Amino acid sequence: MPASPSQLAMLRRRAAEMRWHIVAMMGANKAHHFGGSLSAADIVTALYFYKMRYDPANPGWPQRDRFIMSKGHSVPAQYAALALLGVFPVEELATLKRLGSRLQGHPAMRYTPGIEGCTGALGEGLSYANGMALAGRIQGQDYRVYCLLGDGELHEGQTWEAAMTSARQCLANVVAIIDRNGLKAMDETACGKSLDPLPDRWAAFGWAVREIDGHDMAAICEALDWATDQDRPAAIIANTVKGKGVSLFEGQAKFHNAPITEAQLQQALDELKAALAEEA
């Protein structure tokens, strides 16, 4: 069943809410990963509020679908989703990265309910997702594993080792989503290494591939439904805008991980509130 118009409207509203929480939890005057968290917001929304088999009241349910944030620095997007689902209180988002908080700077499974592994060093998440998928196969479970990678993260060689393993093992229960915002910490993801033609590369590695606009909710939902219908691991290359939703951040590598002023924070939150009102 494809997402209905009312479902899509709900998802867009959720995504707008997610964006507001992402920026609000980060706040002013401290360096935070604004850019990648905001570029991933629509994808993460579609996963948790549309696609995944997930019971927020029981985040340890063995049959649940798993989500691995391989680009671990964007975990605020996942924290926002888990909080809005009620896995932990929304008020806790404000403790992000503070001493004693359950919300660590990068995903830490022993700290945060709903976090499935430890990532942060880039390039390791897809292998881990494969391991979860293989465990499901060995144990006769039919859950799926979704792994969100950054396009800059694809510079890390282990990702391609993992991509070969997924293909060799025909892990049709693995879906990789590439948040292709085109920017890394310093500059364009094309600097340092070539990535193009990216869809062809994934296809050549034995994956089913689809390229979409990573901010078009209907396209994201449709692609996720397509992905779980494949007989092979599926890669969704989601073209996104780093910092999406906040004009100050959009398309700027400098807000990959940077502090903002109180005035900038206010401006960003006002903008996101207006966007939320538009969706409501």
Next chain:
Amino acid sequence: MATFTETRFAYGEALRDLGAQRPEVVVLDADLYNSTRTVLFRDAFPNRFLDVGISEADMVSTAAGMAACGLIPYANSFAMFITGVCYMPIRTQIAYPALPVKLIGSSAGLTQGPDGASHQSLEDIALMRVLPNMAVVSPADAVETRMATAAIADWPGPVYMRLGRYPVPDLFGPDYRFEIGKAVVMREGGDVAIFATGHMVWKALDAAELLARDRIEARVVNVSTIKPLDEAAVRDAAGRFPLLVTVEEHSIIGGLGGAVAECISDPRAAAGPQPALLRLGVRDQFGESGLADELLALHRLTGPQIAEDVRQAFALVKG
């Protein structure tokens, strides 16, 4: 005539036997299943065996994902690769969340032999020991290896187990019971204590026999768990002997020698004057190609060489 066995062979058999008892045990390898002897498990339980190809980092991250879903993965490669290539995923994805992945480093140390420095792991104990939550096990013979292979499955967290391709005699009988974290006195003596691990336990026992001819009686302790270290065993010796000796087929930096030095240098735990500590092993060098016994001799790790170095140190300590 004693039975000589390479610990990796004992491991391969024990792992296959464990597979029959524990359905949650799965085995991963990176194109070395003949060397690591996981081929026996592969043949017995093909559905619980995964050869990922030549990609050790991918292998340990995959193992971490499996462990997060309730399996007990044994990930295998040469000691050099599984600790060296995979350090980041081991640290972030296994040690940090304390997932029960068992990392098996085969063909460890100088006795790897002819392949040379690229393959001779002399830093693996140090690399693994410094990681929080990681246990480090280094069995001395085939009997202990068999028991350790099963025991580490029950250990709740991650384990690094170091194995070799050097035939060593059986030092233990069938009544022996291996316990993680428990050092074993192999020989009693009143003058000096020698702490050894892995293949070097056998060499240390040889050295002790030679020292006895010179009326130096050595206590020989098998430290088959380097972490958690049996601190009581070390402190007991520190309180009794003016000289402690460590022997390992590893750098003298950061391995067993490092662990014992850290233990005895803590003034809060001292029972009396601090003993001298002689660390025998590889002295901050890389290995090179050669036969196992040639390399041990080059690095003064044969029984007679250990005895000689202990004798000299003992004379210095006695004044």
